[in-house]
Amino acid sequence: MTTTTDLSGGPGLPQERKLVTAIPGPKSEELMARKLAAVAQGVGSVMPVFAQRAGGGVLQDVDGNSLIDFGSGIAVTSVGNSAEAVVRRASAQLTQFTHTCAMVTPYEGYVEVCEELAKLTPGDHAKKSALFNSGAEAVENAVKIARYHTGRQAIVVFDHGYHGRTNLTMALTSKSMPYKHGFGPFAPEIYRVPVAYPFRWLTGPEHCAEEAAAQAIDQIVKQVGAGNTAAILIEPLLGEGGFIEPAKGFLPRIAEFAREHGIVFIADEIQSGFCRTGQWFASEDEGIVPDLITTAKGMAGGLPLAAVTGRAEIMDAAHAGGLGGTYGGNPVACAAALGAIETMRELDLNAKARRIEEIMKPRLRKLAESHPVIGEVRGRGAMLAIELVEPGTKNPDTKATAALAKACHQEGLLVLTTGTYSNVMRFLPPLVIGEDLLHEGLDILEGALTRL
Structure with missing residues (x-):
């Protein structure tokens, strides 16, 4: 059945497939x-x-x-393109001001987005956030914060993980082509361990969670040193690596190990966050409460916005002026994010x-x-x-x-x-x-x- 409106508020755009030329035309x-x-x-x-x-x-x-x-701009336009609340709020902000730099003169929209993130992300502990432009920028800042908080340097990541295209996040990313090939040398103190990939686990999916967790922890202890590890960084549902769902039990064991050793557990929810998996965040599936969580993509209905949200005592570790960026938390993007969150709630x-x-x-x-x-x-x-x-x-x-x-x-x-x-x-x-x-x-x- 053809309709002329859609749930996201794209009036006049028929909701039908229609080919009038070859692809491409x-x-x-x-x-x-x-x-x-x-x-x-x-x-x-x-x-x-x-x-x-x-x-x-x-x-x-x-x-x-x-x-x-079936792509949503790689999980960005989850609320639909030009969603009514996103357009309404962003348009209103455009008529007020487009930029002041939050580090120069802050504005309410930045604070409102951080307040929403504190409500929506897993855990009932005190939380704070910092806003940025892209997922890679959020991951870089999460690593900075974890290193500052712990006084340690090593970062542990996982096979098949993807975390961005900047120099540090390329080092964190597993796949070479097209993300890393020819772009080195990369940032140091990055260590990669196995992930529980049930379909490809050699002894079968029934052994995957226990064996993968044991192998990962053994490598961290022996090759890195738990006392040297600032953070363990993982996507709760791996994106670019192949939409891999870690075997049940793997993530809780890794999070428990991090907690036991004072390691910051960072959930990269840039692709999986904001209702994409049927929950606000994929971490919720097994009751994982990350110390820090990185978000972007579906957060602002198509405008560039990213965040690091986490335990207040960790987020407050860095000195004043240590976090930020000229465009981070742009007022129009913040307005769009508030519109996207409004849409997520209203349409469930x-x-x-x-x-x-x-x-x-x-x-x-x-x-x-x-x-x-x-x-x-x-x-x-x-x-x-x-x-x-x-x-x-x-x-x-x-x-x-x-x-x-x-x-x-x-x-x-x-x-x-x-x-x-x-x-x-x-x-x-x-x-x-x-x-x-x-x-x-x-x-x-x-x-x-x-x-x-």
């Missing part, structure tokens, strides 16, 4: 030629179309094609994420039964994925993954690939997407799989 091809001439080639594009409008569960390109959006987007899982996961599992190229279906809420393998094995099938994504794109379904082995297709629809579009998108995926 002539106007997109013309713009791509201009892009290649003017934009550095290192800035790639997943899909060769240029956006003109977006809202609800669709993205319209410059040729008039309307595509089903946690429930909508769980409903997306109820629709998508059974169909994905059914596809896996009839298509042995799908090795596993995993994820939670509206953060779901399929891992593609050579049938009968667990060997990653990168070519099939790329071909499947291209086939979906040509049919008007925007999907993203990911994973350490580039063999995972991830699904991140806006949480306000209509159920009819979800089903149609899955029909396209099924047809593409069958043709492959």
Whole structure:
């Protein structure tokens, strides 16, 4: 059924897939030629179309094609593009002032966002926040804060983890190509340990949590020294590494080890936060209460904003002037964040994420039964994925993954690939997407799989 409005407030944009040209169309091809001439080639594009409008569960390109959006700008537009409350609040702020620098003359919006973060993040302890521009910047500052608080230097991260593209966050990130290749040398005192990846654990998923935790802790103790470790940093649901759900019991054991040894436990919820997994934060699934939590992406409805939130005594460790940045907590972005949080509450987007899982996961599992190229279906809420393998094995099938994504794109379904082995297709629809579009998108995926 076609509608002309969507839950996010994108009036006049029909919620339907509509292809009027081949993908890409002539106007997109013309713009791509201009892009290649003017934009550095290192800035790639997943899909060769240029956006003109977006809202609800669709993205319209410059040729008039309307595509089903299973990407949300990499989990950013969870409340939908141009959500009414985001536009209303950001527009009002634009008429007041666009910038003063919070370190020069602060403003109420910055404080309001920090107050909301204290309410929403896990744990009932006293919390404080600092605001930044990007996820990578938030992670860098979380590391700074942890080092200052503990007086230690070592940072422990995990296989398949992704934390950003700056020099420090590249060092924290596991995957080389395309994130790290050729960009070193990297920041020192970073140590990588195993993560509980059930699908690929050699002794089987039933042993994964216990064995992975034991191995990780053993390596920290022997190779790093618990007394030298400032922080343990992990994504509660790993994003770029392949939407990996650590085996149940792994995260609580790692968090317990950190607590026992005075190590700051940092949850990177940049991709998994703000209703994406059916809870405000993925850490809540196993009752994890991080010492620090980093957020960005879905936080501000498409405007650049990030945060570090954590225990007040840890956040207050750094000296005055030690944290900040010229644009950190920009007033327009703060207004947008307050609008996004308003939308999340009013539309109960946690429930909508769980409903997306109820629709998508059974169909994905059914596809896996009839298509042995799908090795596993995993994820939670509206953060779901399929891992593609050579049938009968667990060997990653990168070519099939790329071909499947291209086939979906040509049919008007925007999907993203990911994973350490580039063999995972991830699904991140806006949480306000209509159920009819979800089903149609899955029909396209099924047809593409069958043709492959």
